Amino acid sequence: MRGGLLTDRQIEVLRYRKKGLTQQQIADIIHTSKSNVSSIEKNARENIQIAKETMSLFYALDASHLCTLEGGSDLFDSAPLIIQEAGKTGISLNTDLIDLINRLRAEYPDGIHGRLIREDIEVFLRNDGKLYFG
Numbered sequence: 008m009r010g011g012l013l014t015d016r017q018i019e020v021l022r023y024r025k026k027g028l029t030q031q032q033i034a035d036i037i038h039t040s041k042s043n044v045s046s047i048e049k050n051a052r053e054n055i056q057i058a059k060e061t062m063s064l065f066y067a068l069d070a071s072h073l074c075t076l077e078g079g080s081d082l083f084d085s086a087p088l089i090i091q092e093a094g095k096t097g098i099s100l101n102t103d104l105i106d107l108i109n110r111l112r113a114e115y116p117d118g119i120h121g122r123l124i125r126e127d128i129e130v131f132l133r134n135d136g137k138l139y140f141g
Contacts, residue, residue: 012058017051020044059114060141067139070131071096078126082108082119089130089138101136114140 013021016037023033030044037044074092076085086108093100102110111128112119118126131139 012054013051017047017054020047021051024048063114063139063141066133066137067131067141070133070137070139073130073132073138076111076124076128076130078124080124082111082122082124085124086111092130093132093136093138096132098132098134099136100132100138102138107138110138111140 019037020033023036024030028036030048031041034041034044073096074088076082076088086104089107090100090104100107115128118124118128129141131141133139
């Protein structure tokens with residue numbers, strides 16, 4: 008399998024991390040320093056985030072802007088806004104409130120802390136009911 012934006016070394020480090028190894032343990036295995044492993048992992052995660060954002064943008068090209076979840080707002084108050092706004096379009100969503108909240112948290116781990124939305128999140132809706140965030 009090709010690594011896309013990831014180098015072979017980044018894939019190797021991520022595989023070891025998924026197995027639960029520490030950065031020091033990985034460094035010992037691949038004969039490098041812990042700080043180098045840290046740098047490799049950081050760059051890999053940044054590349055993954057760039058890829059996710061690129062794919063979201065690509066899929067959002069076929070979608071219409073639905074609403075904006077405002078930074079500083081409560082996730083539990085804002086997520087129902089998506090369902091409310093989608094209802095106005097007559098398009099049925101392919102998700103429920105709990106799945107929506109979990110998806111937002113997964114796609115914006117740095118943008119959402121607990122219930123606090125830290126930065127604006129644009130929400131897009133396709134005609135098939137799929138949501139995209141940007």
